[in-house]
Amino acid sequence: MxxxxxxxxxxxxxxxxxxxxxxxxxxxxxxxxxxxxxxxxxxxxxxxxxxxxxxxxxxxxxxxxxxxxxxxxxxxxxxxxxxxxxxxxxxxxxxxxTRDATVNVEVPVHFLNQEASPGLKRGGTLNVVRHTVELVVPVDAIPDAIDIDLTGREIGDSIHISAVKLPAGASPVIQDRDFTIATLVAPSKLAAEAAEEAAAGEAEEK
Known part of the structure; x- marks a missing residue:
C-alpha cells in the first residue's frame, strides 16, 4: 500500500x-x-x-x-x-x-518467480492477457500492484482472478466471470509439433 x-x-x-x-x-x-x-x-x-x-x-x-x-x-x-x-x-x-471512501483503480499486475516456473523453464511463454486489473478498494489501502507467483506453473496453466490473493478490502470490479489474467503457452515450435502429431494420429485412425 x-x-x-x-x-x-x-x-x-x-x-x-x-x-x-x-x-x-x-x-x-x-x-x-x-x-x-x-x-x-x-x-x-x-x-x-x-x-x-x-x-x-x-x-x-x-x-x-x-x-x-x-x-x-x-x-x-x-x-x-x-x-x-x-x-x-x-x-x-x-x-x-473522503477518508472512508472506496474508489475504482487500475492496479498493475506483477509476475514473480518466473525462474521457478517449470513451464517457462521448458521454453513456454507467459501470455499476459491483462497487464492491469480494475479493483474496488478503500482509498487509504490502494495497492501498488497485484503480485502473482509463478512458482510451479506449467505450460497450459491459466491464471484467473479467483486464484489471486487480493489485499484486504479489495475486490475486482468485474464480478460476473472468473476472468483470465495470464496463460502459459507452449513455444511455437512445440505447439506446431504437437499439432502435427495430433493430425498424424487422426490420419492413422482413419
Missing part, C-alpha cells in the same frame, strides 16, 4: 486553453481537483515534480494530500495528458475523496 504523499500546488484564477498555456510557460502544470459535489478547483503544479511523479510509476494509484496555498485536500489522480511529441505533462485531473 502506498503512503499518502504530500503535493504542493497553487490556486489558478483563470481557466481555459489560453490560461493553461500561460501556466505552462511559467514552468508549471495546470490541473483541477473535482468531486464530492464541490466546484472544480483549478490549480497549478510544479512541472518537474509532476513529471517525476508520473514517470516514477504508480501515479494513478497514489493518494495525495494536496496543499493548495495552505488548504489541504485529499485526492487521487484520475487522468493526465502528455504532450504527444515531448512526452511532458500537460494537465492532471484529481478526484476529491
Amino acid at each position: 502506498s503512503a499518502v504523499k504530500q503535493l504542493k500546488a497553487s490556486a489558478r484564477e483563470r481557466v481555459g486553453k489560453g490560461a493553461a498555456r500561460a501556466v505552462r510557460r511559467e514552468g508549471r502544470v495546470p490541473a483541477v481537483i473535482y468531486g464530492l459535489g464541490e466546484a472544480p478547483q483549478p490549480i497549478a503544479l510544479d512541472f518537474n515534480e509532476t513529471k517525476r511523479l508520473i514517470f516514477s510509476g504508480g501515479f494513478l494509484t497514489t493518494l495525495f494530500e494536496i496543499d493548495v496555498d495552505g488548504s489541504k485536500t485529499r485526492a487521487i489522480p484520475r487522468d493526465f495528458q502528455l504532450d504527444p511529441v515531448k512526452d511532458t505533462p500537460l494537465h492532471v485531473d484529481f478526484l476529491r475523496v
Whole structure:
C-alpha cells in the first residue's frame, strides 16, 4: 500500500486553453481537483515534480494530500495528458475523496518467480492477457500492484482472478466471470509439433 504523499500546488484564477498555456510557460502544470459535489478547483503544479511523479510509476494509484496555498485536500489522480511529441505533462485531473471512501483503480499486475516456473523453464511463454486489473478498494489501502507467483506453473496453466490473493478490502470490479489474467503457452515450435502429431494420429485412425 502506498503512503499518502504530500503535493504542493497553487490556486489558478483563470481557466481555459489560453490560461493553461500561460501556466505552462511559467514552468508549471495546470490541473483541477473535482468531486464530492464541490466546484472544480483549478490549480497549478510544479512541472518537474509532476513529471517525476508520473514517470516514477504508480501515479494513478497514489493518494495525495494536496496543499493548495495552505488548504489541504485529499485526492487521487484520475487522468493526465502528455504532450504527444515531448512526452511532458500537460494537465492532471484529481478526484476529491473522503477518508472512508472506496474508489475504482487500475492496479498493475506483477509476475514473480518466473525462474521457478517449470513451464517457462521448458521454453513456454507467459501470455499476459491483462497487464492491469480494475479493483474496488478503500482509498487509504490502494495497492501498488497485484503480485502473482509463478512458482510451479506449467505450460497450459491459466491464471484467473479467483486464484489471486487480493489485499484486504479489495475486490475486482468485474464480478460476473472468473476472468483470465495470464496463460502459459507452449513455444511455437512445440505447439506446431504437437499439432502435427495430433493430425498424424487422426490420419492413422482413419
